[in-house]
Amino acid sequence: MTDARMPPGLIVSAPASGTGKTTVMLGLLRALVEDGLEVQPFKSGPDYIDPAFHRAASGRASFNLDTWAMDAGLFGAIAARAAGADICVAEGSMGLFDGVATRGRAGFGSSAETATAMGWPVILVLDVGGQAQSAAATALGFARYDPDLRIAGVILNRVASPRHERLTRLGMERAGLAVLGALPRRGDLALPERHLGLIQAVEHPDLERAIAGYAAFLREHVDLAAIRRAALGRQAAAAGPLPRPPAQRIALARDAAFSFTYPHLLEGWRAAGAEILPFSPLADEAPAAHADLVWLPGGYPELHAGALADASTFLAGLRRHAGTRPVHGECGGYMALGQALIDKDGARHEMAGLLGLVTSYETRRFHLGYRRAVLARPMPGHPAGAALRGHEFHYSTILDQPDAPLAHVTDADGNPVPETGSHRGHVTGTFFHLIAEDAP
Structure with missing residues (x-):
């Protein structure tokens, strides 16, 4: 105290x-x-x-x-x-x-x-x-x-x-x-x-x-x-560190399709001196060319799949970045990194193709709960073997995931979860939203 x-x-x-x-x-x-x-x-x-x-x-x-x-x-x-x-x-x-x-x-x-x-x-x-x-x-x-x-x-x-x-x-x-x-x-x-x-x-x-x-x-x-x-006050508890940034210059997608980033993560990144470079995929903006990392948060890409598929400047910039530097997506961002997204009407929209993931919002299933993930491969800011805590909430279903799993993922009770995330080259993605790193 x-x-x-x-x-x-x-x-x-x-x-x-x-x-x-x-x-x-x-x-x-x-x-x-x-x-x-x-x-x-x-x-x-x-x-x-x-x-x-x-x-x-x-x-x-x-x-x-x-x-x-x-x-x-x-x-x-x-x-x-x-x-x-x-x-x-x-x-x-x-x-x-x-x-x-x-x-x-x-x-x-x-x-x-x-x-x-x-x-x-x-x-x-x-x-x-x-x-x-x-x-x-x-x-x-x-x-x-x-x-x-x-x-x-x-x-x-x-x-x-x-x-x-x-x-x-x-x-x-x-x-x-x-x-x-x-x-x-x-x-x-x-x-x-x-x-x-x-x-x-x-x-x-x-x-x-x-x-x-x-x-x-x-x-x-x-x-x-x-x-x-x-309202009551109390003595302040001892404060530990906020989460550290996964890179120095982070291109962060921010618009109606990608907006679910926990505020304490952004606060920790800024407090450690990281530069956050927002861009809008829906406005067909490419991530900053000098960014060290592109981060696609969760959101509602299933509602904007046609616009994202047509965002040629965004997709070209994302692919160009992934050729040499890391890209990470959470939930909706993960879906946008995949091969295709099928909307509620059954229409297929080609996404970035940086992962082989194909997801469907037409075939809906409720996924909700805390997640604990032990990384099989590194992801930005965390080495292989790191244990992470997060939360998953979506209705989209994976139809195809040909890439290697990123992590061993369990729910709050320790039961295995099939949404393991995946990786290919410099690209990683998860269906859970990162909250904090855990003890292995």
Whole structure:
């Protein structure tokens, strides 16, 4: 431990996905900023999409905190990004106590573990549609499930009427739980979604207006002063190093097709002095000719396959780079490095052809979960034998993978995963998104 203290903080969570916690989170971030606070957002768990929305709402980069994939040093280093903030607000993933079956480096990956590790109380967002006093029984179960966790109070969401609110509040009063707000049901508050969850922040047709609307809605129906009083600070944990860059000059694909890069990786690369050179494959831009490495993040290439196949300048530059220097792709980036991508309508689109991989979004299968990979061959920034932790989330299916596997990959419980990644020449790719290096 150090003598420094973290800013006070709290975590917005829920009993399950789909309760409205993201819109509450965005409205709360913006409302606190409007009140003159410097607000540091975080995301509990491995979600790739929410942090960009948090940044749009708060004006500060949002970082993932993950008790399964991160050791204490990395967790502390990411938490230290809150330096200079007045308050921290984190958004949970799935239900508050949902995690994996097997403990990772620090835990099972639940939002409750993040809250406990940071000393943050929980604001529980409850969808009370179809119930009234019974909602208190759910909330009371969450409050008592883990005695080390503090529930600061509840926000009632999708309240149908003043009578509905009154009855639900009576239940909470009986359970001894503070009601921090009651949000009337409004269909226009839902964020647009697609197959991996929310659409990306850069694709929202009018994100600024939407966030401002969420803030105004929360300001009208939530006790912001009580929420600020509920936030707790603690002594800062010892911080280890952030991930080091895989090269000095990194050409990084950044557009609507390739955007899923964990913020703590980019922060670590920049902090170590690496130069990040963004380019847009969808705008048919080639990676910088002087780059040491080309990195294609995950994203939605399956939605832009035709445009990518026609991006001759991008493809020529990528192939030229791969002739002498490393190229790496994660998930969607891995798919774009392959021979072909088949879209939802069954149309085949030729990709870079730097790997033999053929993937299909027409033949869909759900792939989701933490991954641990032991490299059989080096990949940028990591030697053969290195063990990596990451996360995989996609619907595309591999139809052909003729290249040698890059790694032995298992899920959180140690079961083998067939998506091993692959390599050819200077080119490597994985379906998992890298979070951190692990002990072998």
